[in-house]
Amino acid sequence: MKRGAMRWLYVFGMLLLLAGAAQPALAADKPGWGIVITPADQSVDVAPATQVILTFSGPVRLTNNKEPTKQTWTSLIQLTDGKKRKVPFSAEWDKAKRVLTIDPVGNLEAGQSFTVKLPEKKLKNDRGQVNPEVSVAFSTKKPVDTIAPRAAILPGHGAKQVKLQEKVTLQFAEEVRLASGDVLSSKTAGPLVRVTDDAGANVAHTVTWNKSKRMLTVKPKGKWQPYRTYQVELLPGLLQDTAGNGNPSQRSSFTTGAK
Incomplete structure (x- = not known):
């Protein structure tokens, strides 16, 4: 085989290897979901009166193609404390801005850890792709003692x-x-x-x-x-x-x- 032909075979083989290596990265990017949650994961000293905000990068709907409502959001989102107990909350959905506001009933307990989670396969984006599981954990600021000793x-x-x-x-x-x-x-x-x-x-x-x-x-x-x-x-x-x-x-x- 001529040297030029062998060189082309070598180049072609390298291209195939690069394409194979890139394939997992493309697959990982395939869902196309962008969800930002505030507070960020592993945040500390969060104010007990804080609200949890989920911002979606694009339009979303339920897997049955219906629009999510306040009631459906409260059933989809899971807010739990460090002992895995459910924390009651209300939900406000701004469809135009694609922003979900989670407002715990009363303040969160000071000095405790919490997790907010959106389980997988509950929503669809505008490509018809279901969501991955997304969760963040954070802890609230410890209570400040301002009571004088008596x-x-x-x-x-x-x-x-x-x-x-x-x-x-x-x-x-x-x-x-x-x-x-x-x-x-x-x-x-x-x-x-x-x-x-x-x-x-x-x-x-x-x-x-x-x-x-x-x-x-x-x-x-x-x-x-x-x-x-x-x-x-x-x-x-x-x-x-x-x-x-x-x-x-x-x-x-x-x-x-x-x-």
Whole structure:
């Protein structure tokens, strides 16, 4: 065989190989579907009040050739949380813009993961080709703690006939620390509380801190005096929770009984 003929055979064979290699790519592109979902896949810190938007690159209809409605969209689209529980939503379909808006009922739960999915073979495009499965997963922003730490005080405000040897306790429902950055302990807890009598005079007292119970305990030096009214005040801004919220001022007044 002549050298020129062999060269043409070589070129022809290479063309066939290239065509075969390109064929899977063409097949993969054959559906011609373009669907953009917002939030994007693997998005984090998404606002709990967000809506999910699906934008189609071309006209779509149901596989039975009918136009999709709000009702059909709610049955086609699947919105689930991290435990695969269905999240109820309403759907708005803008046919002209080919935009579907998924609006969850109420806000999405903060600090949780969610998945939105359009199962395959539910829609047709203008070429009559059915849709592939499309899904995205995202997570919402964690809740922000803006609630100031407060203590439950006993005896409660307005209590009467309090025993002369009774202790006053201030218990927090969450972890607290000194706003100054110092370690909260029985040695540093004294300035947190002020105690006064019914004449407004300061009453000598001790304050101890129980970390496991998150509790301040206040005792007078000696005993409470009979038939007297005392006010215990937790001073504001000296404590903060783990989110940095400072404590408000809290007061409790009580009246003692007999000896």
